[in-house]
Amino acid sequence: MPAEETLWIALEDGCRLAARLWLPKAAGPVPAILEYLPYRRRDRHRGDDAILHPGLAAAGYAAIRVDMRGSGDSDGTMDDEYTPQEWADANEVIAWIAAQPWCSGSVGLIGLSWSAFNALQIAATRPPALKAVVTTCGTDDRFADDMHYMGGALLNDNLQYGSTLFTWLATPPDPEIVGPRWREMWRARMEAISEPPAARWMRHADRDAYWRSGSVCENYADIEVPVLAVGGWADGYTNAVHRLLSHLPGPRKGVIGPGAHAYSHVATPGPAFDFIGLVARWFDHWMKGVDNGIMAEPMLTAWMQEYEPPKPHYEIRQGRWVAEATWPSANVAPRTLHLGTDGLAATPAAPFAATVKSPGTVGLASGEWCPYGWGPDMPGDQREDDAGSACFDSAPLDEAAEILGRPEVTLTLKVDREEAILAIRLNSVAPDGTSARITYGLLNLAHRDGFAAGRPLVPGESVEVTVPLKVVGYRVPPGHRLRLAVSTQYWPLAMPLPVVATVTLQGGTVTVPVRRGHGPPPPDLGAAWSPPPLETEVIEAPARGRLKVTHELATGTATVEVVRNLGAIRIRETGLELRALGRETYTTRRDDPSAARSFAARTAEFIRGEWQVRIETRSTLAATPTGWRLHAEYEAFDRDERIFAREWAIETPRAGASGSAER
Template sequence: MLIEETVWIVLSDGCRLAARLWRPRAPAPVPAILEYLPYRRRDRHRGDDAILHPGLAAAGYGAIRVDMRGAGDSDGTMDDEYTPQEWADANEVIAWIAQQPWCSGAVGLIGLSWSAFNALQIAATRPPALKAIVTVCGSDDRFADDMHYMGGALLNDNLQYGATLFTWLAPPPDPEIVGERWREMWLARMQAISEPPAARWMRHANRDGYWRSGSACEDYSRIEVPVLAVGGWADGYTNAVHRLLSHLSGPRKGVIGPGAHAYSHVATPGPAFDFIGLAARWFDRWLKDVDNGIEAEPMLTAWMQEDEPPRPQYSVRQGRWVAEDTWPSANVASRTLHLGPGGLAAEAALPFAVTVKSPGTVGLASGEWCPYGWGPDMPGDQREDDAGSACFDSGPLDAPLEILGRPDVTLSVTVDRPEAILAIRLNTVAPDGTSARITYGLLSLAHRDGFAAGKPLVPGERIEVSVPLKVVGYRVPAGHRLRVAVSTQYWPLTMPLPVAATATLTAGALTLPLRGGEGAAVPELGTPWSPPPLEVEVIEAPARGRLAITHEVATGRASVEVVRNLGAIRIAETGLELRALGSETYTTRRDDPSAATSVALRTAAFRRGDWQVRIETRSTLTATVTGWRLHAEYEAFETGARVFAREWTIETPRAGAPGSAEP
């Protein structure tokens, strides 16, 4: 294949975008597959590019990786994610690609995470040359199903990812590519940071126009091209696959494996599958018009997880592949179990009252909101969290249950405070007492009537709420019990409210989507294959996940230490040394959630010979009576000397907090 390290794409306003291109040595033009994101092609994302794009080129495509405006070696500045400017630029890029002499005129989009989101967003703008997309570990709903909020509750991932983007909004371009302009471009990028991204996202605490913009679920009819949606049960973004299959009208397929947040040919836990081969077949059908029969295969293929002892890290997840011809599937039916003083039962319970006021440390077994599979970041044994929750157990199951879809819990509840959250976990309890989380959901009770606006609770007033849990595929063995665990804390997955609430439950029901029968024949997904990994010298290995949990007996203080390292490497191809390191420390008190603090540290450093630059950020989040307080520090250094520094302290009203102005 031919590899072009830097291809310049000049937009209509004169902005130049930097791209890297892999294409086969073909006598005739070939279709192109674009991945378009801000994660720098020369360094930060080079390893990911190496194990995907050469494989697409080997399948007969021009694979092109474009750094967005303001990222990598591209011109301009960047201040936020998923903007109209991002989509407008993408339309110009797609048109430019289609006009190249090596391109047949047909273009596809592929992406993971950021580029999975914008693949859907760009498809909704209908660029004429775009013929199909593959979206992996992304979302069609920016408010309800991203790492900012869940059920209207503020996630601590809003801070951790906000800190990451804060750090990577403005690193310098590579002097080897842009020359002496690099310093001027770097300073312009840093000066363009108007505020830490985490603060902006907290300011939009309801589902307003900010979140609706770029949420494909607002109008699925805008997406007309064929869509292949791929996810993993360990990832944070599995819900979108089922929604896309349910609501899109054009050709569509969904595959959900067992893996975390990564392309499925390299994702852990395994087993992985031949994602490059699957993507190539999808693009062959719609970009090359190859009659390969992929549209006749089942609409949904999913890994049905077998129950096994819960661990914070897996190399392989036990289970089997299942398939359904359509989604929603007639092979999946609802069954309702009612909550009562005796647990979960088929019949509604007599009136009861169960009260729960969870310790501030409930949630320590939650795992990360978005696991990556590189370290201990998945949910462990739930027994300690169950002890601080109101639990409703079924009897031992007479026969196995296969759950495939989205469970739902409804509750009648009264709360003694104007603010509260509910965390609901569906667990399976083994005969030895081990409790494994099947799935979970959150709801900020300020959003009990919907996400358009938050409002305080009336203490003592009974309310009816519905809490959808995350989509899941899980086989519960005979002899196990189902458990619904309800808590008023879920730390550190959420940022806790400053006052602990007591909730009294008086009725409730669990609705399960249960799969019956054999379903459709499972298509061949193939053995995972990847091009050779990037040649690097590893200085510090990548690592993600919870390193340590500490309890202070005398004070009730608890802390969680998290590592967030992409690693430190020396890249042979570019002669560049990259450091992308980070950590978080979350603290709280068992009896005083107002003491909770979340701190995120990040470092991005680049070195080649005498050229040395470094960015360091620190982000600290605390709660106030009516809102959130974020203090953020940004420093940049060239050859050890500080060249830029700025601090922000921003207080944001909390949706539904008593006495707060509406955000």
């Protein structure tokens, strides 16, 4: 469906935002669906827009993609994510859309990732014209469930995503759209970068006011409009779907498929489903008043994954659709197993002591924190990681167990250092010994009493901690054993602390949410389809994931090499060649986690005739005795001339680190 390439939305302060609009063939004003994000509608996000927004227009909506202030061809500068300025601008945008002659006055929000976050955040500000929301692969809690921390442990995704945003915060507008002032706009954007985003996020190591801002879980009642929350089990953000269903006061539905970080009609692993059709039904009900029965369907529809031998990439994930009428569901009941010298059992065990001091390389089978499904980024066979962990196995199951919800682990333990992290995995162990990860969780023990303020451990003091694992839907077959694996490392998914800590486990439980019945029939979500993809000449295909792991036997050094390419393409509609390439290298030593280093490099390049501009960034992260050290470099080139360069060396304190522990 043809689109209007550029509309200008003038804000009250004089800033103009660039938008792209798809209108349906039907005459007359129609409801509008807005996606609002900084990922450049003109080029970087053009392929994603092509397979969503024309479909929304075909369903009878005005679909509009707006570049946020400071991004794409819009005016202004941007220095961070999820700011009050972002939400204030969005309120003006929604009011502008509602007042257009092609709009009926009703506006919906849709989003994936960044735009999934801000769809909820904007809804919490209650713009009058906003009538409904679809949020996909987003979160309601910025500290608990984003690419920065997990259980208070610093994720290496903080560096990799921080490097990506570092690169794209200050990309230039297109001269074909803004004319000769593109250089002035670009320079202003670069000058506005006060620090690398990764450094800012590391500076907030506790769940402080910075993270509470934009976390709609602080007050779910602020969101009054209906919300459809969609996710995928392979994605990093699935926990939010269950929380939103449990806590939002208004109408809500949730769908969780098998896929990774993408809209569900194109997500892998499949099977994908008719996401555009589901979205159209949701907005039809709430913005057109169509009685299509969607609110009579179960509150939660989820893909129940079946066990299969683990591998780093899947095209299709085995399983079936299940449904629950409400969430939380009376059809799901907790089953508690106790840790003991004989493994996991239904009855409490005698007191015991099990020690674990994991090698620095435990975690190589973790997969990515946030898989995209484009390459080898899923968790593999867990046996090597299990070998460096304290493992507790159940007896073989007499019958299948369907886990749906959030398992929780409670442990009594003591540590011989002031700092330590725990990584806890729940695995399904097949009769042949293959170990498949069902779900997992992390906890920085500095946050054992909560995330408001970290504090050092007292070596040798017994403490009780609770570690929620990620929400999951997984059928464990009869004959398999459940395994709880506890380690003190999870590299490279989490940045290791520079200490070799020994944890002594003294007792504990794992509580697993198990479905007791079949639940209502799931709705028919239909076969996946999308509008035609963007016409491009592919120079280098997109690729994400772990490419290679190498071990140096003499030194015990392990290195993981990762590719992070959005690809290199030539876009026929705009005549632009876009290159968005990246790589990472993570290095550690088996017996010395203080030697761990994380490195990320990114390149963004735009080429059309005489217009040839390029941005290169490099970021390196290491630990210090009490914090983190980030070295970052930013360079910008107009053709082959370097026109801007900046370098940072930043140290930030680490939650709960006192510097007095033996290292």
